[in-house]
Amino acid sequence: MSKYKVILFDLDGTLTDPKVGITKSVQYALGKMGISVTTLDQLDSFIGPPLKDSFSELYHFNSEEVEQAIQLYRERFVEHGMYENEVYESIPELLHSLKGQGKSLVIATSKPTVFAEKILQYFKLDSYFDLIVGSNLDGTRSAKTDIIQYILDVKKDCTLEDFIMIGDRKHDIIGANNTGIDSIGVTYGYGSHSELMDSEPTYIVHTVKEIGELLLERCEITSANQHQKF
Known part of the structure; x- marks a missing residue:
């Protein structure tokens, strides 16, 4: 696992x-x-x-x-x-499986928290998440580094090795690197492969299925200081 x-x-x-x-x-x-x-x-x-x-x-x-x-x-x-939004295929199943294995799921978005909450409620995804953290309406706490750090401060009982950030843009990966946690860059979103690679994620995946293969597999994964594709 x-x-x-x-x-x-x-x-x-x-x-x-x-x-x-x-x-x-x-x-x-x-x-x-x-x-x-x-x-x-x-x-x-x-x-x-x-x-x-x-x-x-x-x-x-x-x-x-x-x-x-x-x-x-x-x-x-x-x-x-x-x-005017669509949930990517297989996302509900992925969240269900992660939750079923006892993972704590958290939203880390630059979108204002109040909007993120409404979107997740609308698509019936909110119940999967223990915490939803975004920016404030006045524009503060909009940098992904600040958002991730806030989450780390809330979950003080966990070590940095317990966390991983998943996102499609360089800001997600840079925020993870700045706070000392691992990351997964996903190429099916709106960041290019080169943008993600330049920001140095721990892993790169191309589909929702590959996120599951990485996070739900039974064998331990080690990065060995190189980007891994799953």
């Missing part, structure tokens, strides 16, 4: 495919600010990182413009966007 006792999951691009809801809400916000985006694929980069970083880095908004864009984004996201 896998050595990991506490499994941290990113939400967007790892458990669910939120593309339509996020990109349409970004498109709405940009349109209100006079920027026309006709192709939603142009906005895939917004899936995963904190919104404030994406608006700042991709559109060079100043701090006031970033706050305005986030508020406009939330106008649409709260009403429609959070439900």
Whole structure:
């Protein structure tokens, strides 16, 4: 059985495919600010990182413009966007199996906690998780490093070796590396294979099934300082 006792999951691009809801809400916000985006694929980069970083880095908004864009984004996201979402195939089965083996499951997302809770409730996944940790609505605790550290502080009875972070973007892997825990980069989400490899995850997998093969197998897994594909 896998050595990991506490499994941290990113939400967007790892458990669910939120593309339509996020990109349409970004498109709405940009349109209100006079920027026309006709192709939603142009906005895939917004899936995963904190919104404030994406608006700042991709559109060079100043701090006031970033706050305005986030508020406009939330106008649409709260009403429609959070439900324009799909659970990846086999995720409920994976969560059920992990829970059945006594794993503690935790959400670690840059999305505001209140939105993450509503999405998980809507898709009936909330019962699998012992803890749901995201950012605050005021934008604080949005960095994945801060989110993971908060979880580690809550679960003080566990050692760093008990934890593993699963996510599809470099921010998930960097957060895990910064806090000293192992990580799994998943390539079926919105981060490229090169983005994930450059951030140096402990493991790389390509499907939900491979997450299960890694975390639920009976034999002990050791990384031997190299990335392993399952």
